[in-house]
Amino acid sequence: MNEGQPAGLDIFEVTLPGIGRRYTLPVAEGARVVVVIHHSGRRDLYAFPAGAPVDHAPAASISLTDDQARRLGAVLSGAYFKPAVVADVETVIGNLLIDWVTVRADSPATDHSIAELEIRRRTRMTVVAILRDGTTVLAPEPDERIRAGDRLVVVGRQEDLGGFLRHVVGPDRG
């Protein structure tokens, strides 16, 4: 079966009309991880063990919300803990970390400007861009108001991310 177009190194992408996109990541010895990203933001993770036929049911599957998936992605990418053996992680260069977070309606930062929040002074992280409704605000001014649904691209030191998340995004929902 056609597993789709390569979307990057060893990741294959397929559009699922009406649902979203599917990414297949072959891992060691024929095992596969499949990620389905729904238009709603929901993510489905499917794991297929080594040696399982293509049409076989997955060994495990789990659904995540947009937020949970992002946090899981951050964990996987080494944003919280980077083992010493890992020299470079794509989003972590040296001690510099680039991450993006989505602001929710109930986030502490919602409807406050960057200056009001004193993001740089309090969290030592810098908001370098805001993605909002398909447009990008590059290098936002201090008086730029953060709204629910904004995706903030932040740069800073790895150890400051936790504080930034607490200050701007708020506690993670169940």
Place this chain on the structure above:
Amino acid sequence: MGDELLALGGTFLAAGVVARLGRHIGLPTIPLFMLAGIVFGPHTPGVAFVEDPRDVALLASLGLVLLLFYLGLEFTVDDLIGGGRRLAAAGGIYLALNIGGGLAFGFALGWGAREALVIAGAVGISSSAIVTKLLVELHRLANPETRLILGIVVVEDLFVALYLAILQPVLSGTQGVAATLTSFGKAFAFLVVLGVIARWGSGLVGRLISSDDDELFTVCFIGLAVLAAGVAEELGVSEAIGAFMIGVVLAASPSADRIKRLVLPLRDAFAAVFFFAFGLSINVSDVAYVAGPIGAAVVLTVLLNAAAALVTARLYRLDAEPATNVGVTILARGEFSLVLAAVATAAGLDGRLSPFVAGYVLILAIAGPLLASRTRWIARRVPAPMISSGDEQ
């Protein structure tokens, strides 16, 4: 006013409670919303929340408009082209067999030519809502055949839109060649104008209604959708196709994803009213009266889908289980069959059509998902020579 609010509240609650009960055993919502309408309607003994279906008629047609509007929003040319020629072939096979078979069946019933056209659509087109939900809930999104199933459904969705567009002038029963041609011309011109807007003007339309405020934005795009439906209806093109086309226009605008997110709960609520209202108009004894045709149509659909799945399996070289998944998942019938029946009723066609479609949808919308969750069992019973063919290529 109090009466109507009572009727409406009862509608929502009855539909919701019945569908919740069904969920426990894995049944989709659409047939159960309709069933709730039948049970709590004026034709069955016991509680009747709505004595007169006309009390909820306006909100039901709002449900129809939002249903088709959302379908248009989800429609992208990329999805259609992205599947390539083989997908078009698979979709074509499904449509040819199901619509062709449905048309032959409709004429064989002898209820009339216009009725046959409605039956062809109602019997021939599967429910994209039920199919999509099934794939998600059965954890089959990672399966190799899922892309194919969704692709076939997209081809069918496009066909529904075109079919509704050509059906309306036929159903309106205009007399004479000139009048028929005029109404076809109007429908065609309407499609072309909105198609042109979708291709080149969606950015402008998007900017016209765009607002950072969710509240204002929602009010504006709902207004646009309902207005387009109304204009289409006035032109004799069918409200459904107007709503669909304005959805296609907005699908190409930058705010498409935001509209989808905002309109979804509204669509779900009012589509439930539409299905419930359809159920209200159904008299169980009328359904019993057309039990023969319903049974025949169900058997025909199962056979045609088995045939279509076998041909598709050969085309895509699928094994028994994926092939069975394709055949059984696409079996579910739902919203489009009911939309066509509602359109037929509005046009004053044979009164047997609605009970026929109601019974047919009830059986296939419930049997489809139940079968789909047991495909492994079915696949083992499919004779191997019917499937394994592609290896020699």
